[in-house]
Amino acid sequence: xxxxxxxxxxxxxxxxxxxxxxxxxxxxxxxxxxxxxxxxxxxxxxxxxxxxxxxxxxxxxxxxxxxxxxxxxxxxxxxxxxxxxxxxxxxxxxxxxxxxxxxxxxxxxxxxxxxxxxxxxxxxxxxxxxxxxxxxxxxxxxxxxxxxxxxxxxxxxxxxxxxxxxxxxxxxxxxxxxxxxxxxxxxxxxxxxxxxxxxxxxxxxxxxxxxxxxxxxxxxxxxxxxxxxxxxxxxxxxxxxxxxxxxxxxxxxxxxxxxxxxxxxxxxxxxxxxxxxxxx
Numbered sequence: 001x002x003x004x005x006x007x008x009x010x011x012x013x014x015x016x017x018x019x020x021x022x023x024x025x026x027x028x029x030x031x032x033x034x035x036x037x038x039x040x041x042x043x044x045x046x047x048x049x050x051x052x053x054x055x056x057x058x059x060x061x062x063x064x065x066x067x068x069x070x071x072x073x074x075x076x077x078x079x080x081x082x083x084x085x086x087x088x089x090x091x092x093x094x095x096x097x098x099x100x101x102x103x104x105x106x107x108x109x110x111x112x113x114x115x116x117x118x119x120x121x122x123x124x125x126x127x128x129x130x131x132x133x134x135x136x137x138x139x140x141x142x143x144x145x146x147x148x149x150x151x152x153x154x155x156x157x158x159x160x161x162x163x164x165x166x167x168x169x170x171x172x173x174x175x176x177x178x179x180x181x182x183x184x185x186x187x188x189x190x191x192x193x194x195x196x197x198x199x200x201x202x203x204x205x206x207x208x209x210x211x212x213x214x215x216x217x218x219x220x221x222x223x224x225x226x227x228x229x230x231x232x233x234x235x236x237x238x239x240x241x242x243x244x245x246x247x248x249x250x251x252x253x254x255x256x257x258x259x260x261x262x263x264x265x266x267x268x269x270x271x272x273x274x275x276x277x278x279x280x
Contacts, residue, residue: 015049015057016042022059022073031059032070032098040101040141045075048145054078055094055149062095062106072096076110079149081156090156091115092130094145104138105145107152115162124161 022031023038033041045057055077062072073096078089091110097103107130111117117124123132134143134151 012046012050015046018057019045029071031073033096033100037101041073041096044101044145045073048075048149051146052077052079052149054089070098072098075145079153081153081160083157083160088160090160090162092152094148101143102140104135104143105148107135107148109161111162114165116165118159118161118163121161122159123155130161
């Protein structure tokens with residue numbers, strides 16, 4: 001495809017003049033439409049521009065898969081697409097092929113540099129070619145461009161074909177899904193979320209695990225009791241804030257009680273060890 005060779009002014013009268021000009025051409029520069037269909041093509045384009053002025057009729061060169069090039073009419077521009085309460089603009093090109101209007105046009109989404117085609121998409125190929133039921137069920141002479149665009153809007157609103165490209169986030173601490181992007185195309189689809197574990201005031205804190213085996217001395221027993229008890233209580237209270245006086249007082253009280261209990265438990269062990277000669 002090459003850039004459009006001519007672009008008519010936007011109002012209907014000048015669009016009509018443009019169509020009359022291109023249809024009157026003869027020779028190698030003439031468009032490949034048959035004479036008996038030019039009137040209907042003119043009516044289709046005029047109705048389309050009237051209902052969707054953001055689409056402009058132009059002539060441009062279309063290249064077929066076999067390498068053949070031909071000058072065709074096209075409607076180039078944007079169509080509105082409501083999605084989740086916001087109206088986005090989807091750029092499209094509607095090519096009126098040589099066999100139009102007896103056969104359907106070729107429709108492509110035309111992403112800009114900051115857009116990307118959603119893959120996979122039920123109605124849009126990776127090349128941008130659009131396939132919707134209205135095109136497959138095209139009936140001459142009743143099918144037309146206005147109804148086609150209505151069907152495109154309906155299909156795209158259910159599943160947008162274009163998204164904005166992801167841009168590097170300068171602040172990795174901010175979730176990119178929170179950025180606002182309500183321009184001409186929907187924001188990128190969300191990928192898998194990465195779970196971030198943050199210890200908050202209600203996070204479960206695992207106490208230190210005791211070493212394998214039983215303590216070998218009264219000192220070890222007392223140290224283990226104090227360590228496990230104090231770390232467990234500290235894990236439950238350390239995130240509640242320094243200004244919570246009641247919690248701090250309770251923590252200190254529990255700490256003193258734990259120390260007393262540890263000493264009481266350690267005394268019998270010390271007596272037994274002394275009798276066995278284990279205490280010097």
